[in-house]
Amino acid sequence: MLMPCPIIDAAPSDRRNVTKISGLALLLAGITLAGCQTGPTSTDVIRLDRAQGSEQNIASLSSVIAANPQSPDAYNVRGTAYGRAGDFKRAVEDFDRALQLNPNLYQAYANRALVYRNMGRPTDAVNDYNTALRINPDYDVALIGRGNIYRQAGRTEDAFNDFNRAIQLETTDGRAWHGRGLIYQTRGQHAQAIEDFSKAISLSPSSAEPYNGRGLSYAALNDNDNAFADFNHAIELNDKLAESWANQALVYERQGDRARAFKSYSHAVRLDPNYKPAQDGVARTRSSSGA
Numbered sequence: 126m127l128m129p130c131p132i133i134d135a136a137p138s139d140r141r142n143v144t145k146i147s148g149l150a151l152l153l154a155g156i157t158l159a160g161c162q163t164g165p166t167s168t169d170v171i172r173l174d175r176a177q178g179s180e181q182n183i184a185s186l187s188s189v190i191a192a193n194p195q196s197p198d199a200y201n202v203r204g205t206a207y208g209r210a211g212d213f214k215r216a217v218e219d220f221d222r223a224l225q226l227n228p229n230l231y232q233a234y235a236n237r238a239l240v241y242r243n244m245g246r247p248t249d250a251v252n253d254y255n256t257a258l259r260i261n262p263d264y265d266v267a268l269i270g271r272g273n274i275y276r277q278a279g280r281t282e283d284a285f286n287d288f289n290r291a292i293q294l295e296t297t298d299g300r301a302w303h304g305r306g307l308i309y310q311t312r313g314q315h316a317q318a319i320e321d322f323s324k325a326i327s328l329s330p331s332s333a334e335p336y337n338g339r340g341l342s343y344a345a346l347n348d349n350d351n352a353f354a355d356f357n358h359a360i361e362l363n364d365k366l367a368e369s370w371a372n373q374a375l376v377y378e379r380q381g382d383r384a385r386a387f388k389s390y391s392h393a394v395r396l397d398p399n400y401k402p403a404q405d406g407v408a409r410t411r412s413s414s415g416a
Contacts, residue, residue, distance in 0.1 A: 179210070183203065183210065186199065190203060196226070197223040197224070197233070198223070200223035200226070200233075201219070201220065201230060203219050204216045204218075204219030204223065204233070204236055204237070207219060213243055216237075216240045217241075220233045220236055231257040231260040232257070234254070234256045234260070235253065235257045235264065235270060238250040238251070238253035238257070238270055242274060247277070254270050258271070265294050266298070268287045268291040268301075269288065272288045272304050273304060275287060276304060281308050285308045288301045288302075288304045289305060292305065297328060298328070299324070299325035299327075299332070300329075302325040302328070303322065303325040303334065303335050306322045306335070306338055306342075309321060313345075315342040315345050322338045322339035323339060325338075331362060333369060336362070336369075337366070337372055340352040340356045340359065341372065343355060344376065352372075353376040356369055356373040365396060366396070367393040368402075369393075370393035371390060374387075374388075374389035374393065374403070378410060383410040387411060390407045390410060391407055
């Protein structure tokens with residue numbers, strides 16, 4: 126029997142919040158971290174799983190549906206595959222069909238909510254998460270997903286409560302600790318943030334983003350050595366994240382090595398030309414680079 130399953134969020138990098146903080150420059154001045162809570166984040170993006178979102182896998186799931194056209198679970202599973210492939214229109218159609226067949230399939234509500242988030246429809250996403258939680262108040266996937274939307278919208282207390290509730294339910298999803306860690310970070314509670322990022326790392330050791338988050342809290346506490354180690358490890362795990370390179374550059378800059386800082390900031394700009402902390406870093410360090 127096909128089991129209903131949640132779509133997987135991407136590893137929780139945050140392109141508009143504390144892990145890509147416009148306050149990188151503020152860190153240099155020793156000012157408390159302050160995250161921007163607007164704009165889309167990469168935690169809102171479904172992981173593009175080539176195996177589970179492949180044409181072959183979708184074709185196989187379509188065969189299952191052809192043989193079991195009244196199975197809500199089959200539509201839910203194929204919806205997750207479409208979501209991973211980035212075909213959000215078809216994903217929503219499948220979740221709609223699953224919910225027509227079983228209005229109490231809370232996993233399908235949560236899956237559709239994540240797709241709505243990717244489509245820039247946060248209100249619809251929250252409505253679906255709310256419905257999933259009315260059906261199953263202990264569904265950690267919905268709590269974490271809703272918490273991410275609340276945090277993005279600046280409703281940090283509501284977000285904190287959702288992450289905290291998922292943790293109390295003993296979730297094994299590291300995004301709960303990562304999300305709560307980001308909120309601790311914006312509150313200037315860096316010791317607590319470091320603990321949460323460390324737990325997220327233990328649950329998702331191959332994810333670069335909790336290392337970036339923890340590194341920024343280390344940097345805020347003037348622990349440059351641990352910050353530098355975290356940023357470098359984030360680069361080792363995923364060298365395509367502009368924030369990791371800009372964070373590394375931040376430590377170089379704080380250590381007075383402006384030439385290396387310029388090089389890392391410049392690489393961050395090449396990866397993401399619109400990433401302002403890297404743009405600002407290049408402008409600050411250009412005169413020492415010989416460029």
